[in-house]
Amino acid sequence: xxxxxxxxxxxxxxxxxxxxxxxxxxxxxxxxxxxxxxxxxxxxxxxxxxxxxxxxxxxxxxxxxxxxxxxxxxxxxxxxxxxxxxxxxxxxxxxxxxxxxxxxxxxxxxxxxxxxxxxxxxxxxxxxxxxxxxxxxxxxxxxxxxxxxxxxxxxxxxxx
Amino acid sequence: xxxxxxxxxxxxxxxxxxxxxxxxxxxxxxxxxxxxxxxxxxxxxxxxxxxxxxxxxxxxxxxxxxxxxxxxxxxxxxxxxxxxxxxxxxxxxxxxxxxxxxxxxxxxxxxxxxxxxxxxxxxxxxxxxxxxxxxxxxxxxxxxxxxxxxxxxxxxxxxxxxxxxxxxxxxxxxxxxxxxxxxxxxxxxxxxxxxxxxxxxxxxxxxxxxxxxxxxxxxxxxxxxxxxxxxxxxxxxxxxxxxxxxxxxxxxxxxxxxxxxxxxxxxxxxxxxxxxxxxxxxxxxxxxxxxxxxxxxxxxxxxxxxxxxxxxxxxxxxxxxxxxxxxxxxxxxxxxxxxxxxxxxxxxxxxxxxxxxxxxxxxxxxxxxxxxxxxxxxxxxxxxxxxxxxxxxxxxxxxxxxxxxxxxxxxxxxxxxxxxxxxxxxxxxxxxxxxxxxxxxxxxxxxxxxxxxxxxxxxxxxxxxxxxxxxxxxxxxxxxxxxxxxxxxxxxxxxxxxxxxxxxxxxxxxxxxxxxxxxxxxxxxxxxxxxxxxxxxxxxxxxxxxxxxxxxxxxxxxxxxxxxxxxxxxxxxxxxxxxxxxxxxxxxxxxxxxxxxxxxxxxxxxxxxxxxxxxxxxxxxxxxxxxxxxxxxxxxxxxxxxxxxxxxxxxxxxxxxxxxxxx
Numbered sequence: 001x002x003x004x005x006x007x008x009x010x011x012x013x014x015x016x017x018x019x020x021x022x023x024x025x026x027x028x029x030x031x032x033x034x035x036x037x038x039x040x041x042x043x044x045x046x047x048x049x050x051x052x053x054x055x056x057x058x059x060x061x062x063x064x065x066x067x068x069x070x071x072x073x074x075x076x077x078x079x080x081x082x083x084x085x086x087x088x089x090x091x092x093x094x095x096x097x098x099x100x101x102x103x104x105x106x107x108x109x110x111x112x113x114x115x116x117x118x119x120x121x122x123x124x125x126x127x128x129x130x131x132x133x134x135x136x137x138x139x140x141x142x143x144x145x146x147x148x149x150x151x152x153x154x155x156x157x158x159x160x
Numbered sequence: 161x162x163x164x165x166x167x168x169x170x171x172x173x174x175x176x177x178x179x180x181x182x183x184x185x186x187x188x189x190x191x192x193x194x195x196x197x198x199x200x201x202x203x204x205x206x207x208x209x210x211x212x213x214x215x216x217x218x219x220x221x222x223x224x225x226x227x228x229x230x231x232x233x234x235x236x237x238x239x240x241x242x243x244x245x246x247x248x249x250x251x252x253x254x255x256x257x258x259x260x261x262x263x264x265x266x267x268x269x270x271x272x273x274x275x276x277x278x279x280x281x282x283x284x285x286x287x288x289x290x291x292x293x294x295x296x297x298x299x300x301x302x303x304x305x306x307x308x309x310x311x312x313x314x315x316x317x318x319x320x321x322x323x324x325x326x327x328x329x330x331x332x333x334x335x336x337x338x339x340x341x342x343x344x345x346x347x348x349x350x351x352x353x354x355x356x357x358x359x360x361x362x363x364x365x366x367x368x369x370x371x372x373x374x375x376x377x378x379x380x381x382x383x384x385x386x387x388x389x390x391x392x393x394x395x396x397x398x399x400x401x402x403x404x405x406x407x408x409x410x411x412x413x414x415x416x417x418x419x420x421x422x423x424x425x426x427x428x429x430x431x432x433x434x435x436x437x438x439x440x441x442x443x444x445x446x447x448x449x450x451x452x453x454x455x456x457x458x459x460x461x462x463x464x465x466x467x468x469x470x471x472x473x474x475x476x477x478x479x480x481x482x483x484x485x486x487x488x489x490x491x492x493x494x495x496x497x498x499x500x501x502x503x504x505x506x507x508x509x510x511x512x513x514x515x516x517x518x519x520x521x522x523x524x525x526x527x528x529x530x531x532x533x534x535x536x537x538x539x540x541x542x543x544x545x546x547x548x549x550x551x552x553x554x555x556x557x558x559x560x561x562x563x564x565x566x567x568x569x570x571x572x573x574x575x576x577x578x579x580x581x582x583x584x585x586x587x588x589x590x591x592x593x594x595x596x597x598x599x600x601x602x603x604x605x606x607x608x609x610x611x612x613x614x615x616x617x618x619x620x621x622x623x624x625x626x627x628x629x630x631x632x633x634x635x636x637x638x639x640x641x642x643x644x645x646x647x648x649x650x651x652x653x654x655x656x657x658x659x660x661x662x663x664x665x666x667x668x669x670x671x672x673x674x675x676x677x678x679x680x681x682x683x684x685x686x687x688x689x690x691x692x693x694x695x696x697x698x699x700x701x702x703x704x705x706x707x708x709x710x711x712x713x714x715x716x717x718x719x720x721x722x723x724x725x726x727x728x729x730x731x732x733x734x735x736x737x738x739x740x741x742x743x744x745x746x747x748x749x750x751x752x753x754x755x756x757x758x759x760x761x762x763x764x765x766x767x768x769x770x771x772x773x774x775x776x777x778x779x780x781x782x783x784x785x786x787x788x789x790x791x792x793x794x795x796x797x798x799x800x801x802x803x804x805x806x807x808x809x810x811x812x813x814x815x816x817x818x819x820x821x822x823x
Binding site for chain 2: 138
């Protein structure tokens with residue numbers, strides 16, 4: 001076991017991990033951050049998506065010990081705790097939420113995209129969620145949600 | 161209701177969406193109880209064998225391992241994981257752990273340990289010896305009289321037959337008779353949330369199990385039978401479901417978590433790996449069907465014989481339920497009066513089949529629709545015209561039982577769908593690509609299906625709702641029906657809001673807790689909106705009546721002309737708000753405003769849909785690309801348009817995977 005310092009949602013926390021412990025397990029079991037979901041642990045479903053230094057990463061595919069010094073954002077870091085972010089509001093309004101299990105991962109992929117590309121087209125959106133599986137919605141409303149989120153974020157920037 | 165609707169009919173996001181988009185919705189795998197252990201399964205890698213020995217010595221020595229359950233130290237009670245209620249008679253072929261494994265993925269043992277990693281390591285240290293037995297994977301082979309019996313009594317689970325008219329005689333009068341064989345493959349539900357159960361066998365002998373199950377009451381019946389516990393000593397709770405589609409309708413890992421909790425005296429959480437889910441939980445029944453159709457030159461279909469082998473896998477589970485459902489659904493879309501149906505569910509040494517979205521419908525609508533497309537080809541007719549010629553009209557009577565189809569608008573769906581996809585143009589493109597012998601050929605197809613709602617008249621289709629008004633006029637209700645993301649609870653909230661004139665935000669609920677809720681049959685058969693919606697409606701009407709009794713006292717008016725809106729009760733220009741009503745009830749009358757209602761269905765209304773697809777097929781590689789798709793459904797009164805379109809889009813996506821990704 002070793003103690004690793006992880007910067008998660010702007011807060012540096014220590015947690016003991018084995019050398020091969022994934023970030024997913026460290027988040028859920030070590031830090032009690034259960035918003036990031038475990039769907040497969042083989043990198044296939046994307047339910048475990050987080051953002052590391054601005055990139056969307058499947059947390060089941062990376063080791064916690066390799067992430068000291070990196071900035072990790074999870075679903076718990078989206079919104080300010082009291083208010084929903086535009087992305088979260090958009091997912092609700094567009095009817096993109098059914099069972100909800102894929103949603104944290106989807107939102108992280110959406111956020112990683114929109115933070116870099118504020119006006120994506122549908123093809124770019126579908127590319128950004130290519131590693132996220134959803135079994136409920138058929139993806140239609142998820143794509144609409146991300147387009148709506150982009151619009152909301154543009155308006156927010158315009159209004160200062 | 162005979163008036164304008166303010167809530168029903170308007171798009172509403174699912175009621176717990178804010179929890180889900182913030183990661184704060186608690187699913188069972190997110191739960192941690194004090195002292196909780198983690199469990200892991202050992203699954204068979206032998207497709208069929210008698211267990212000679214299970215050596216757990218090395219595994220038990222591993223620090224942190226607290227118990228290992230096998231067939232040698234667990235109840236030998238046989239059950240059927242699809243059982244719904246006490247008198248539900250189904251073949252009992254399953255055990256928590258059997259001394260015989262019947263498919264790769266069958267349960268052999270389970271370890272409870274201080275951490276998931278220790279449990280996983282311990283599983284790898286368990287040594288199992290099998291006496292191998294013959295393996296059969298093909299259902300037609302398994303159905304032969306000399307096939308090795310996978311269960312006592314042979315491999316035929318049942319033989320479900322139904323008929324209408326006399327198809328044998330009708331074939332004689334047909335211009336043509338066409339026969340073909342169709343197969344459908346197994347599909348895994350692949351809900352993004354893996355199967356999981358958290359069991360706490362308390363020191364007081366009360367067993368509480370949290371499971372993302374669709375059927376808390378049915379699960380309680382089964383757990384009661386396995387562990388010989390009265391129902392007040394079993395509490396099944398389904399706090400959230402991360403997708404199910406029928407795959408969480410049957411008991412899978414719940415008894416395993418429960419027995420480990422009993423053995424250790426601690427809560428035990430068993431989360432399946434994705435591989436364990438795919439192998440050892442449930443799949444859709446694969447099938448082999450033989451369809452014989454007699455038709456006339458003008459395309460009128462006169463007779464159909466439909467025989468289907470349903471591969472139920474290693475255990476009976478839903479075999480009789482699905483085959484029973486198919487035996488009436490098959491008759492309910494067409495005008496055809498002379499039909500016969502036979503379904504033979506068969507055991508094989510393959511994963512266990514179960515309920516899955518449609519519950520036997522794809523396995524019969526696919527062959528019938530395919531056959532109609534083929535017949536259209538033979539006759540040189542447009543397949544959509546052939547459907548229109550043979551689909552039932554509104555209020556026609558079903559040939560099998562004389563029940564009315566109701567306002568059945570499937571033909572209208574075909575006409576609308578044709579228009580949406582640009583059918584004539586698409587057919588022209590198909591013919592042109594065939595004439596040119598292009599590498600990439602355009603293909604077009606049309607298929608139709610119908611679906612009943614509720615389990616009437618096959619099971620007691622019941623559900624109850626209790627409702628109370630808090631002291632401030634807000635409402636809480638309880639329900640036993642699950643919401644697996646399909647938004648069923650949201651539709652009930654909308655109905656209650658409509659009836660009581662109370663805002664949606666003022667309505668909360670407790671769901672799927674067998675200690676809190678009245679009985680519910682189960683969340684399947686598309687009964688959430690219809691059956692539970694009726695219960696919600698009736699309960700709200702009873703509550704409205706109680707509120708009205710108080711309003712007339714406070715307003716000193718007649719009951720008949722009261723209007724409920726904006727969280728108030730109006731009589732012309734006088735009104736009183738719900739808080740005043742509740743305060744009067746509690747402080748003056750010294751009573752809670754509460755009520756309950758148990759609804760049982762007395763009919764099973766039908767819905768239907770017509771789907772059109774345009775594809776491109778690479779004739780060199782066989783790759784199929786979907787170019788365009790149109791689906792039109794007759795769904796009756798829409799309560800929540802966002803919910804309906806979400807379900808249809810998701811269902812189409814799932815169906816496309818089923819069609820285009822053959823295992």
